[in-house]
Amino acid sequence: MAILCLLHQAYGKKLIGAIREGLPDEDIREWPEAGNPDDIEICMIFRMSPGFLAPYKNLKLISATGAGVDHYLLDPEFPRHLPLVRVVDESFAARMADYVLSWVMFHHRDIAHYLDAQKRREWAFKVMRPASEVTIGVMGLGQMGALTAKRLASLGYDVRGWARTPHEIDGVECFAGEAGFGSFLTKTEILINLLPLTPETRGILSSGTFDRMPKGGVLISAGRGGHMVEADIIAALNDGQLRAATIDAFQKEPVPQDHPFWDTSGLYVTPHCSSTASLETIVDSFAGNVRRFRAGEPLLNIVDYAQGY
Numbered sequence: 001m002a003i004l005c006l007l008h009q010a011y012g013k014k015l016i017g018a019i020r021e022g023l024p025d026e027d028i029r030e031w032p033e034a035g036n037p038d039d040i041e042i043c044m045i046f047r048m049s050p051g052f053l054a055p056y057k058n059l060k061l062i063s064a065t066g067a068g069v070d071h072y073l074l075d076p077e078f079p080r081h082l083p084l085v086r087v088v089d090e091s092f093a094a095r096m097a098d099y100v101l102s103w104v105m106f107h108h109r110d111i112a113h114y115l116d117a118q119k120r121r122e123w124a125f126k127v128m129r130p131a132s133e134v135t136i137g138v139m140g141l142g143q144m145g146a147l148t149a150k151r152l153a154s155l156g157y158d159v160r161g162w163a164r165t166p167h168e169i170d171g172v173e174c175f176a177g178e179a180g181f182g183s184f185l186t187k188t189e190i191l192i193n194l195l196p197l198t199p200e201t202r203g204i205l206s207s208g209t210f211d212r213m214p215k216g217g218v219l220i221s222a223g224r225g226g227h228m229v230e231a232d233i234i235a236a237l238n239d240g241q242l243r244a245a246t247i248d249a250f251q252k253e254p255v256p257q258d259h260p261f262w263d264t265s266g267l268y269v270t271p272h273c274s275s276t277a278s279l280e281t282i283v284d285s286f287a288g289n290v291r292r293f294r295a296g297e298p299l300l301n302i303v304d305y306a307q308g309y
């Protein structure tokens with residue numbers, strides 16, 4: 001029985017080569033050369049069109065190539081009776097933490113102000129605030145959010161986190177569920193979004209959320225485009241409820257040339273680059289689960305369909 005891979009083109013032939021090396025005893029096929037669909041027992045998929053998996057009647061395991069799984073679960077034909085596993089790895093989370101830390105410092109130390117001042121040849125000294133006076137709220141305390149929150153706390157920021165269920169993280173004040181959301185937001189001046197996209201979190205980056213933060217806050221979102229009510233983000237930036245926003249993932253990617261985000265003052269667009277798993281991470285995570293599957297052992301990092309992540 002064979003494994004079918006449909007991978008991100010950015011990896012070229014490197015990823016399929018690495019998967020073949022990592023699983024030398026497996027029959028690994030790269031889409032569209034699937035051969036007889038009845039041979040396919042395991043699929044590793046980056047992105048797929050609805051119904052993509054329908055021909056594979058003997059499929060038993062599906063693997064994502066990254067952390068987010070929302071796009072699979074949007075497919076009404078996705079075979080939810082089969083296990084879906086995703087990539088979880090500390091180095092993957094560390095890359096995300098680097099991205100968030102870079103932008104936190106950019107906003108905290110007001111680097112945009114100095115860049116603008118230099119353009120005007122202006123010596124524009126600003127009094128700085130110590131990190132301990134800056135409250136950062138991290139939404140999502142999974143593999144990405146927990147490490148990011150810990151690293152921010154280790155730099156001396158006042159860090160709080162919010163998740164669906166209660167968490168305990170050294171140096172981070174944690175809040176949970178709907179009931180804890182308001183308290184989480186009241187002091188949060190830099191809001192970090194590292195949530196998965198689910199029916200509960202869709203549209204969470206809205207004026208209803210920003211209005212509960214102190215005026216002049218900052219948003220850093222590396223979650224999904226579906227988390228945003230785009231018009232509310234633009235309105236919050238225009239009326240000063242937010243003073244800046246850095247956004248990495250969008251409803252439509254690449255962001256269309258005529259999209260207002262490109263020209264909104266205080267808004268920084270990055271091209272879905274906040275974190276990608278390394279080839280080694282993807283291969284280790286996938287090969288580990290394939291070996292467990294072959295040995296009849298419990299799989300790791302299984303998506304909970306009921307929760308949607």
Ligand code: NDP
Pocket residue numbers: 066067068069096139140141142143144145162163164165166177194195196197198200201222223224248249272273274275276309
């Ligand atoms: P995890 O599944 O490990 O963690 C998800 C976290 O979100 C958990 O802490 C979970 O709470 C919390 N959560 C889920 N639903 C809710 C809710 N309704 N209310 C409050 N908290 C909630 O995910 P990862 O950390 O691996 O990834 C998070 C997301 O980051 C991905 O889904 C993806 O969207 C994004 N991402 C973006 C990348 C990029 O390049 N832009 C790269 C990688 C990830 P609990 O702990 O209680 O279960």
